[in-house]
Amino acid sequence: MSASAEFKSGLLAAIPNLRAFAVSLTHNTDRADDLVQETLMKAWDKHDSFQPGTNQKAWLFTILRNEFYSQMRKHGREVQDSDGIMTAKLAVHPSQQGKLDLADFRTALKQLPEDQREAIILIGASGFSYEEAAEICGCAVGTIKSRVSRARTRLQELLDVSGEADFGPDSIATQVLSTNN
């Protein structure tokens, strides 16, 4: 059976998101685009196994993720395991007080173990629910939650920012103080 028009337009519509997820996994636009290409070809080949009406974006993310890890294994790259990783303090200094530079953020994101990075991206940026992210990563919902939580804590450490007070009273107080001077 040929792929339906709806399936095809779903593929097309998912490309920007697939690229963003792929870049976050590979840190490299060329590798990311190759990964997306593989994903589209695989998805096309197995369109019969996609159930219309279910979440096509999540289905595609699952294919992309599987492809990424199978390539990693093929090339003998070690898949980082967050439990065993050394906690190295990264030299990232927020360029201005309370303002994070995007480049600094990228550097910090790279330092995260793969499992934590993908979890925080899927939940915090791709817009998936915990259930969907768990499905994509093939793990329990609780595992995703704890990975996201650890990722956030780690990013806060690396970037030297706190949680909710980032643009709260502190920055206002500083402004007031400097005006008074």
Added chain:
Amino acid sequence: MTNDQERRPASGNGRKQASADIIGANSEIGRKLRQYYDEIVSEEVPDRFAQLLKDLDQAENTRDSK
């Protein structure tokens, strides 16, 4: 297509609020995360992908008409 755009949760209001409890939707980390991601999402899609889908389509048509 418009429908797909609207359904795509990666930008704006469609984003699930569930993330707020752990990441902190308005925290610096939460905002940077979306900025990082949305920057890539909004990039122009390379031509190779449209071409790839066209090729796959064509290969399928050729096969089906045999």
